[in-house]
Amino acid sequence: xxxxxxxxxxxxxxxxxxxxxxxxxxxxxxxxxxxxxxxxxxxxxxxxxxxxxxxxxxxxxxxxxxxxxxxxxxxxxxxxxxxxxxxxxxxxxxxxxxxxxxxxxxxxxxxxxxxxxxxxxxxxxxxxxxxxxxxxxxxxxxxxxxxxxxxxxxxxxxxxxxxxxxxxxxxxxxxxxxxxxxxxxxxxxxxxxxxxxxxxxxxxxxxxxxxxxxxxxxxxxxxxxxxxxxxxxxxxxxxxxxxxxxxxxxxxxxxxxxxxxxxxxxxxxxxxxxxxxxxxxxxxxxxxxxxxxxxxxxxxxxxxxxxxxxxxxxxxxxxxxxxxxxxxxxxxxxxxxxxxxxxxxxxxxxxxxxxxxxxxxxxxxxxxxxxxxxxxxxxxxxxxxxxxxxxxxxxxxxxxxxxxxxxxxxxxxxxxx
Numbered sequence: 580x581x582x583x584x585x586x587x588x589x590x591x592x593x594x595x596x597x598x599x600x601x602x603x604x605x606x607x608x609x610x611x612x613x614x615x616x617x618x619x620x621x622x623x624x625x626x627x628x629x630x631x632x633x634x635x636x637x638x639x640x641x642x643x644x645x646x647x648x649x650x651x652x653x654x655x656x657x658x659x660x661x662x663x664x665x666x667x668x669x670x671x672x673x674x675x676x677x678x679x680x681x682x683x684x685x686x687x688x689x690x691x692x693x694x695x696x697x698x699x700x701x702x703x704x705x706x707x708x709x710x711x712x713x714x715x716x717x718x719x720x721x722x723x724x725x726x727x728x729x730x731x732x733x734x735x736x737x738x739x740x741x742x743x744x745x746x747x748x749x750x751x752x753x754x755x756x757x758x759x760x761x762x763x764x765x766x767x768x769x770x771x772x773x774x775x776x777x778x779x780x781x782x783x784x785x786x787x788x789x790x791x792x793x794x795x796x797x798x799x800x801x802x803x804x805x806x807x808x809x810x811x812x813x814x815x816x817x818x819x820x821x822x823x824x825x826x827x828x829x830x831x832x833x834x835x836x837x838x839x840x841x842x843x844x845x846x847x848x849x850x851x852x853x854x855x856x857x858x859x860x861x862x863x864x865x866x867x868x869x870x871x872x873x874x875x876x877x878x879x880x881x882x883x884x885x886x887x888x889x890x891x892x893x894x895x896x897x898x899x900x901x902x903x904x905x906x907x908x909x910x911x912x913x914x915x916x917x918x919x920x921x922x923x924x925x926x927x928x929x930x931x932x933x934x935x936x937x938x939x940x941x942x943x944x945x946x947x948x949x950x951x952x953x954x955x956x957x958x959x960x961x962x963x964x965x966x967x968x969x970x971x972x973x974x975x976x977x978x979x980x981x982x983x984x985x986x987x988x989x990x991x992x993x994x995x996x
Contacts, residue, residue, distance in 0.1 A: 581662060581957050583612070584643040585634075587619035590650050593743070593902045595623040595938040596707075596945070598647050598664075603950040605632035612957060615643065623938040645956055647949075650932075654682050660982070664691040664956060669979065671859065672995030680980070681996055687983035691956070695977040703775075704973060705948045707934040710941040711885055712779020714742040714933035716853055717751065719883030720766075720783070722906045722928050723851055726880055726920050727764055734763035742936035743902060755786040760806040768808035769797075769845065769879075771865075772855030776885055777810065780853045784808040797848050809849070813856075816842045817863060834861035843870055847877035852925075854884045858892040866893045868914050871925075875911040878925045882909075887931040895924075899931040 585604070588594040599607075601624050604614050616629040618636045626636055640646045641658055648665040657663065657679075667690055669680045683690045697703050717739060724737035735758035745751045760766050768789065770780050784791070792809045814825040817838045830838055842865035871878060871894065884896045895909035897916045907916045910924045920926050934941040955971040963969075965981045979989045 580612075581645040581959060581961075582615075582643045583645040583647065583953070583957055584615040584617055584637060584640045585629075586640045586646050586648040586652065587617045587622065588648065588650055589653055590932065591901075592621060593932060593935040594650060595621050596649050596935060597622050597624060597942045598649050598945060598949055599953070600624055600942055600946040601628040601632040601634075603946040604629060604634050607950060607953055608633040610954070612954060614953075623942055645959070647953070647956075649945075651676060651679055654679050657682050657686050657688055659686050660688060660961070661686065662689040662691070662956070662959065662961070664693065666694055667692045667979065669992065670694060670989070672992055674995070677995055680992065683980040684983050684985070684996075688980065689959075689961070689978070689982055690980040691974060691977050692979050693977070695979065696952075696973050697976065698973060705945065705952075706775060707941050707945060708775030709779040709782075710934040710937045710944070712776040712781075712855060713748070713751075713783055714936045715776070715855075715883050715885035715928070715930070716770075716780040716783035717742045718905055718930060718933070718936070719851060719853055719881055719928050720787075722883075722920060722926055723766070723881040725906075726922070726926055729920065729922065732764040734766065735759055736764075736766055741902075741905065742933070748937065748940050752786050755783070756788070758787060760787055760789060765804070766806040766851060767802075767849045768851045768853065769849040770808060770810045770853045770855065771812075771816065773810060773812050774855065774857075776855035777853075780855060780883075780885070781808070781810065797845065800848070802848055811845070816840060816845065816865060830862075835863045839863055840865045842866060843874055843877075846874045846879075850880045852879045852882045854882065854886055854893055856886060856892075858886055858888045862892070864892050864894065866895060868894045868911075871895060871909070871911045872914075875924070878911065880922075880925060882925050882927045884927060884929040885933065887929045889929075893927075895927055896929045897927075898929065900927070900929045902930055902932070902936060905930055 585599050614634050615637045616634045617640050618626050645662045651665050651667050669676045721739045721741045724739050728737050789808045792807045794809045794811050794815050797809050818841045820839050840863040887899050905928050906920050906926050907918050908921045908924050908926045909916045978986045
C-alpha cells in the first residue's frame with residue numbers, strides 16, 4: 580500500500596480547492612486506508628476538519644510515495660520514485676511545463692493526469708469543466724454590467740458580482756432569480772460549445788431566466804427583441820471549403836485542411852460571447868486579428884474566453900487574466916490591449932483558474948469521483964513493468980510517465996522535451 584498524502588496547492592492565493600474533502604478522507608479511512616494531509620492555511624476546508632476526519636497533518640509530502648494534488652506540483656518537490664496525480668498541463672507539449680515532465684523522467688517518478696482519465700468512449704470522467712463554465716459566465720456577465728455602467732445604460736446585469744463574491748452556487752441561484760434582464764439594455768449571449776463547460780455557462784443563463792433561442796434562427800437573421808442566449812456548436816461556425824455538408828467526425832480528423840471558419844457571419848447579432856471549447860492549431864481560428872479589425876463595429880462588448888487559448892481561436896486573448904484583474908480591453912485597430920474595462924474595443928475575460936472561485940462546490944464534486952479511484956492508486960504495484968500492471972483501465976490509460984519512462988500513448992512528448 581503506497582503511503583499517501585493530499586498535497587497543498589501552490590499556484591496562488593486563489594487556489595483553495597482540494598482533491599479530497601474531509602468527508603471523502605473520513606470515508607477512505609473507515610475503509611481501512613491511511614491518508615495524510617499536508618498542512619495548508621488557505622485550503623477551502625481547514626486543517627482541523629481533516630484532523631477530525633482522522634487524517635494526520637504533515638509539513639511536507641516529501642516522505643510519501645503517492646501525492647494527490649490538483650494543479651501541477653512544484654518541480655523541486657518531486658522525489659525519487661514518487662507517484663503523483665494532478666493536472667500536469669503537459670499533454671500538448673506545453674513548453675512551460677516541459678521541465679516538470681523532464682523531472683518526472685529524471686527522478687524515475689510516475690505521473691497520472693486527471694485530464695487523461697477517460698472512459699471507453701473517450702469521455703473524461705473527472706473534471707472541473709462545469710464549474711469553469713459557471714464561474715466564467717458569471718465573471719463575463721459581471722464585466723458586462725461594469726461596462727454598461729460606464730455609459731449609464733441600465734440593466735440588472737450590473738448587480739452581478741464576480742463569482743468569488745458569493746458563498747456558493749445556491750446563493751448565486753437565489754440571487755440571480757431576483758433579476759430581470761428583460762428590463763433595460765438587451766443582453767444577447769452567444770455560447771460556443773456544448774461540452775461540460777458550455778453546459779455550465781448555459782446553467783447561468785437559465786438562472787438569469789434568459790430565454791434560449793435556436794441558433795438556426797440567429798443564423799437566418801431572425802433576431803428576437805429583448806435579452807436571450809443561444810448556443811453554437813462546431814457545425815454552426817465552420818464550413819467545408821469545398822461546399823459539401825459539415826460532418827463532425829471529418830471536421831475532427833481534418834480540421835483547417837478541409838474546413839474554414841464562418842464565425843464572422845454571426846457577428847453583430849450578439850453582444851456577449853462565451854467561448855468554451857478546447858482548441859489547437861489543427862482547427863480554424865474564429866476571430867483572428869484581421870477578421871476582428873475588418874468587423875470591429877460588429878464585435879461583442881465582452882468576450883468570456885473560458886478556454887483561455889492565448890492568441891488562439893480568438894486572437895484578442897492576448898494574456899490570461901486573473902481573478903484579481905479579470906478584464907482587459909482589446910483594441911482591434913492596433914492588436915494591442917490595455918488592462919481594465921473600456922469601450923475602446925471588446926473587453927476580454929480570460930481567467931485560467933476559474934473553478935477556484937467556486938472552491939467548495941468544485942471540490943465536493945471532484946472529490947466525490949476521485950475517492951473511488953484512490954484505493955486503486957494506493958494499491959499500485961511499482962515492482963511490475965508497465966505492461967504487467969493490474970490497474971483500473973481508466974487509470975492505466977492516464978499514466979503519462981511510469982517509473983521515469985513515457986508510456987506508449989505519450990511517447991510523442993519526446994519531441995517537446
